[in-house]
Structure formats: C-alpha cells, structure tokens
Amino acid sequence: xxxxxxxxxxxxxxxxxxVAFWCNPISGHNTLYWYRQNLGQGPELLIRYxxxxxxxxxxxxKDRFSAERxxxxxxxxxxxxxxxxxxAVYLCASSTNRGLVYEQYFGPGTRLTVx
Amino acid sequence: xxxxxxxxxxxSVQEAETVxxxxxxxxxxxxxxxxxxxxxPSRQMILVIRQEAYKQQNATENRFSVNFQKAAKSFSLKxxxxxxxxxxxxxxxxxDGQNFVFGPGTRLSVxx
Numbered sequence: 001x002x003x004x005x006x007x008x009x010x011x012x013x014x015x016x017x018x019v020a021f022w023c024n025p026i027s028g029h030n031t032l033y034w035y036r037q038n039l040g041q042g043p044e045l046l047i048r049y050x051x052x053x054x055x056x057x058x059x060x061x062k063d064r065f066s067a068e069r070x071x072x073x074x075x076x077x078x079x080x081x082x083x084x085x086x087x088a089v090y091l092c093a094s095s096t097n098r099g100l101v102y103e104q105y106f107g108p109g110t111r112l113t114v115x
Numbered sequence: 116x117x118x119x120x121x122x123x124x125x126x127s128v129q130e131a132e133t134v135x136x137x138x139x140x141x142x143x144x145x146x147x148x149x150x151x152x153x154x155x156p157s158r159q160m161i162l163v164i165r166q167e168a169y170k171q172q173n174a175t176e177n178r179f180s181v182n183f184q185k186a187a188k189s190f191s192l193k194x195x196x197x198x199x200x201x202x203x204x205x206x207x208x209x210x211d212g213q214n215f216v217f218g219p220g221t222r223l224s225v226x227x
Contacts, residue, residue: 033215103162
C-alpha cells in the first residue's frame with residue numbers, strides 16, 4: 001500500500017512569493033490533515049478535512065493561507081504571500097474514520113525555506 | 116482545550132538498556148486515544164504505539180510499552196533493549212475525535 005505522498009520535498013522561495021504544496025493521501029482515507037512543524041517543535045494542525053469539507057481550520061492563517069480538497073482525495077495548501085516566519089516543514093497526514101480516533105499516517109513533509 | 120506536555124526535551128540511553136519517556140496530558144473528554152509517534156531525522160512520522168483511554172491494560176508493541184495512568188493523566192513510553200535505530204524525536208499525542216494535539220517532543224539519543 002502506498003503511503004501519503006507529498007511534493008515537493010523541498011522549496012526555497014523569496015518572501016512575498018506564492019508557494020503551493022500538494023498531498024495525496026492513502027487510498028480510502030477520507031480524513032486529511034495539514035500540519036506545520038517548526039524546527040524542534042511538535043506539529044501544529046492547520047486544517048483538517050473530512051472528505052472535501054474543511055471541518056477544522058481554526059488555526060489556519062486565512063489572510064495568507066488557503067487549502068482545498070476538491071474531490072475529497074488530493075489536497076493543496078497555498079501560501080500567498082510567503083513571509084520569513086513561514087519557514088517550516090509542512091506535513092500532510094491521512095486517516096480513516098472507523099472508530100473514535102484515528103491513527104494518522106504521515107507523509108515525508110515539505111521543507112519550506114523563505115529568504 | 117487539550118494539552119500535551121513532554122518535560123524531557125532530550126534523553127539518552129545506552130544501547131541495549133531501557134529508557135522511559137514521560138508525557139502528561141489534559142483533556143475534558145472521557146473518550147480519547149493517546150499515541151506515541153517517532154520521527155527519525157528523515158522526518159517521516161511513524162506511529163509507535165496507541166492506547167485507548169477506556170482500556171486499563173497498557174499497550175505493548177514488541178520492545179515498546181506504555182504506562183497509562185488515567186487518573187494522573189500520564190502516558191509514558193518505555194523502550195526496552197534500545198537499539199541505535201531508536202534514535203529519533205518522540206512525540207506524545209492526544210486525540211479525541213475532534214482534536215489532535217502533539218506534545219513538543221523528546222529527542223532520544225542512543226549511545227553505542
């Protein structure tokens with residue numbers, strides 16, 4: 001079974017530029033998460049999707065961040081414009097909703113550097 | 116709000132020895148799950164072990180076991196017979212069906 005796929009793995013951009021990250025979850029996983037992980041810290045949830053619906057986006061900085069999961073499968077996270085403080089690793093995870101809570105399977109992450 | 120605390124930023128253990136990583140949490144929910152995740156330097160987060168709050172029996176996965184103290188809201192991870200490949204960041208996490216919160220992590224070094 002293929003795992004969670006993310007691309008690109010690394011991205012370096014100048015501040016004020018836009019950037020997009022892509023995630024393909026494990027087949028059949030209806031829940032998808034985007035996390036931001038700063039160096040030396042634990043992941044922080046940005047947004048959670050149940051199928052194509054964003055059910056928790058309370059931590060997403062909506063002035064510059066946006067996300068979509070149009071067909072309830074792949075998802076894209078966008079930052080426009082990027083700021084220096086956005087440098088971090090962006091993790092995507094997916095899970096099924098069988099049972100109360102759901103083991104999350106993580107992708108390798110995208111390391112973003114904003115210069 | 117749910118919180119997860121890991122009070123040990125760094126730990127080290129001699130190869131083949133046993134080490135225990137600490138985690139405390141807070142939640143107002145009665146039904147929840149607790150997890151330990153491992154994140155090696157390659158950054159792929161891997162689930163190590165999970166514990167359902169309604170189960171009194173501590174979870175075990177090969178060399179990994181937990182000590183779940185529900186009343187104290189404590190969830191420690193014990194790694195027995197430590198191996199060099201166990202070196203990683205370890206994150207304790209709490210999920211209650213609506214929220215999923217990670218602790219700040221403990222960096223484990225394994226000394227040969």
